Amino acid sequence: xxxxxxxxxxxxxxxxxKKSLKCExxxxxxxxxxxxxxxxxxxxxxxVYNFKEQTENNSVPSRFSPECPxxxxxxxxxxxxxxxxxxxxxxxxxxxxxxxxxxxxPGTRLLVL
Amino acid sequence: xxTVTQSQPEMSVxxxxxxxxxxxxxxxxxxxxxxxxxxxxxxxMILVIRQEAYKQQxxxxxxxxxxxxxxxxxxxxxxxxxxxxxxxxxxxxxGAHSNYQLIxxxxxxxxxxx
Numbered sequence: 001x002x003x004x005x006x007x008x009x010x011x012x013x014x015x016x017x018k019k020s021l022k023c024e025x026x027x028x029x030x031x032x033x034x035x036x037x038x039x040x041x042x043x044x045x046x047x048v049y050n051f052k053e054q055t056e057n058n059s060v061p062s063r064f065s066p067e068c069p070x071x072x073x074x075x076x077x078x079x080x081x082x083x084x085x086x087x088x089x090x091x092x093x094x095x096x097x098x099x100x101x102x103x104x105x106p107g108t109r110l111l112v113l
Numbered sequence: 114x115x116t117v118t119q120s121q122p123e124m125s126v127x128x129x130x131x132x133x134x135x136x137x138x139x140x141x142x143x144x145x146x147x148x149x150x151x152x153x154x155x156x157x158m159i160l161v162i163r164q165e166a167y168k169q170q171x172x173x174x175x176x177x178x179x180x181x182x183x184x185x186x187x188x189x190x191x192x193x194x195x196x197x198x199x200x201x202x203x204x205x206x207x208g209a210h211s212n213y214q215l216i217x218x219x220x221x222x223x224x225x226x227x
Contacts, residue, residue, distance in 0.1 A: 031213070042217050042218070042219050042220070043204070043217045045214055045215075048213050048214070050213070055213060056213060056214070088156055090158060092158075098208075098209075098210050098211065098212065098213065099145055099146050099207075099208025099209045099210050099211070099212055099213070099214075099215065100146065100208060101146070101148065101160055101163055101208075102215060103160065104150075104157065104158035104159070105157075106155070106156065106157045107156050107157070107158075109156070
């Protein structure tokens with residue numbers, strides 16, 4: 001499945017670093033999402049974009065900063081992260097945002113030291 | 114509030130057997146979708162099957178089928194002739210037409226033994 005791609009696949013960063021995660025969808029979808037998946041926890045929705053506009057921020061700390069320059073690309077900028085932010089970050093897209101099927105990328109495995 | 118419950122944290126069956134994963138949900142919505150996603154050890158989240166609530170007929174995709182009981186708010190996944198490649202976490206999810214957010218269950222870890 002190459003409809004949604006994410007880079008990098010693995011990332012190790014120190015707490016003072018700044019890095020960005022990239023997501024690109026080739027499905028012609030209008031909505032894009034960032035999720036956090038931690039061990040032993042349900043999937044946590046972080047951000048939602050619909051037609052490039054942010055429609056939801058689920059009380060995510062400001063050290064995570066999303067950017068959606070167009071409907072095909074989504075970024076998650078990271079700065080001064082904490083060790084508890086270590087997780088799998090999944091990007092998804094859907095044709096619309098109204099409860100529709102979401103298609104996922106392979107994820108970025110992030111480790112914060 | 115909408116909730117999705119998967120009551121089986123882990124299941125294990127022999128290859129070629131049939132296995133059923135349970136999912137119940139709670140909602141006051143009438144128009145919604147239900148999904149089963151699979152996440153193998155590679156961590157890619159893959160759609161297995163989707164059911165639209167207004168359709169009475171249960172969705173099927175090859176070896177995968179669902180038993181959708183709308184009144185009981187139950188949505189179980191049946192995997193027939195299970196294969197080693199079916200080993201994965203399986204997540205049940207609910208999506209209301211009125212909302213952007215999918216509501217996810219906690220997942221069931223399925224192990225297929227040779």
